[in-house]
Amino acid sequence: MNSSVRKLLTIITESVLERTLAEEIEHLGARGFTVTDVRGKGSHGPRSAAWQESSNIRIEVVCDEPTAGAIAAHLQAHYYRNYGMILFMSDVAVLRPEKF
Amino acid sequence: MIDPVLMFFLLGLGAGLLRSELRLPAAVYDLVSMLLLLSIGLKGGIELARQPFGGLAIQALGVIAMGLLLPLLAFPVLRFAGRLPRADAASIAAHYGSVSVATYAVAVAYFANRQVEFEAHMPFLLAVLEIPAILIGILLARGLSREMRLGVVVHEVFLGKGIVLLVGGLLIGWAAGPEGLTSISPLFFDLFKGILALFLLEMGLITANQFGSLRQHGPFLVVFGIAMPLIFSVVGIALGLVLELSLGGTAMLGILAASASYIAVPAAMRISVPEANPTLSLAASLGITFPFNVLIGIPLYHAMATQAFALIAGASL
Numbered sequence: 001m002n003s004s005v006r007k008l009l010t011i012i013t014e015s016v017l018e019r020t021l022a023e024e025i026e027h028l029g030a031r032g033f034t035v036t037d038v039r040g041k042g043s044h045g046p047r048s049a050a051w052q053e054s055s056n057i058r059i060e061v062v063c064d065e066p067t068a069g070a071i072a073a074h075l076q077a078h079y080y081r082n083y084g085m086i087l088f089m090s091d092v093a094v095l096r097p098e099k100f
Numbered sequence: 101m102i103d104p105v106l107m108f109f110l111l112g113l114g115a116g117l118l119r120s121e122l123r124l125p126a127a128v129y130d131l132v133s134m135l136l137l138l139s140i141g142l143k144g145g146i147e148l149a150r151q152p153f154g155g156l157a158i159q160a161l162g163v164i165a166m167g168l169l170l171p172l173l174a175f176p177v178l179r180f181a182g183r184l185p186r187a188d189a190a191s192i193a194a195h196y197g198s199v200s201v202a203t204y205a206v207a208v209a210y211f212a213n214r215q216v217e218f219e220a221h222m223p224f225l226l227a228v229l230e231i232p233a234i235l236i237g238i239l240l241a242r243g244l245s246r247e248m249r250l251g252v253v254v255h256e257v258f259l260g261k262g263i264v265l266l267v268g269g270l271l272i273g274w275a276a277g278p279e280g281l282t283s284i285s286p287l288f289f290d291l292f293k294g295i296l297a298l299f300l301l302e303m304g305l306i307t308a309n310q311f312g313s314l315r316q317h318g319p320f321l322v323v324f325g326i327a328m329p330l331i332f333s334v335v336g337i338a339l340g341l342v343l344e345l346s347l348g349g350t351a352m353l354g355i356l357a358a359s360a361s362y363i364a365v366p367a368a369m370r371i372s373v374p375e376a377n378p379t380l381s382l383a384a385s386l387g388i389t390f391p392f393n394v395l396i397g398i399p400l401y402h403a404m405a406t407q408a409f410a411l412i413a414g415a416s417l
Contacts, residue, residue: 014370016367016370016371017371019252019255020252020371037126045312045313045379046309048123048309049126050123050124050126050129050302050305050306050309051126051129051302051306052363052366052367053362053366053367053370053378053382054309055126079374081375082374082375083374
């Protein structure tokens with residue numbers, strides 16, 4: 001099995017940002033992404049997802065390393081100060097590298 | 101005797117404070133709030149068809165003017181008496197200038213119980229009153245000059261879930277008329293109070309969650325969250341008198357002015373004024389003002405409107 005390594009960028013943030021982030025992530029070169037509704041707790045207190053204002057999303061993007069770096073830098077510059085947001089990256093093996 | 105729908109609110113509040121496992125699944129809460137918004141919109145829409153356009157336009161203009169005025173009254177209080185940062189003061193002012201559909205729904209149930217009539221096109225004024233305060237809030241926080249993602253903000257304000265459902269309901273009610281709606285009235289009208297009860301149960305749980313942050317942010321927000329609606333209700337009742345609404349309609353306008361938003365405005369503020377702390381505005385509007393209004397405010401504003409009517413009747417004799 002031939003596999004190539006790509007970056008998996010995972011972003012966990014406030015649901016209210018979904019629309020804006022979806023546009024910006026595509027604009028920065030990612031070919032696609034996956035969004036999930038999640039809940040949890042962090043420095044902004046519990047996020048119970050009981051209603052719109054307390055819900056979080058997890059956005060997962062598989063892309064090449066420069067794109068992942070560009071998205072991470074953009075998010076850090078624009079959202080870290082005022083929004084609840086974390087992001088992390090890991091290496092993942094993909095079977096169709098041309099897709100990402 | 102306390103209205104049974106309010107007992108559901110108290111049940112949610114108590115369960116939340118005791119840290120019960122109880123929670124409404126998010127999808128159920130979404131559905132219940134959709135039904136509430138649609139049925140309020142439909143009810144208002146039916147009546148809209150019967151009203152002359154000129155009268156409606158004058159009332160809408162009056163309500164828009166009030167929506168612009170209320171946040172401008174609240175802002176200096178928050179900024180100077182509360183010593184809050186500009187963004188926080190602007191955001192909270194926008195919350196208080198806008199309206200709470202849930203408070204309106206409780207008031208509808210309250211008036212229905214007491215057979216108090218009010219202008220049935222009130223949901224139209226409710227929809228109109230949601231928006232101006234958001235724009236003022238953004239201007240107060242940002243000023244005119246600063247670069248702003250206007251497209252995103254406009255989208256958030258006019259195409260937010262609440263406005264789309266409320267205005268959509270109004271339009272469907274207006275187009276279909278009372279006969280057209282009979283087939284769907286069992287869901288939207290007959291079940292209204294049951295739906296409201298479920299909604300208030302979850303509101304009680306959400307309100308209980310706000311109490312923690314209130315403890316951190318001190319007594320100012322508590323005082324503000326009670327004093328501001330009391331003052332705003334006077335403005336609303338005065339506008340009702342100027343517009344020559346019925347007693348019920350005048351009281352309802354007082355209730356709308358006194359209520360503080362927690363759906364449309366938080367979402368719009370989060371996008372357009374991100375540096376404002378959403379915990380503060382929600383703690384005040386949900387933790388203090390909403391319970392105050394539904395438990396004490398509604399009967400109080402009704403009594404105030406009744407007094408105002410009695411005074412005017414006395415003066416004109």
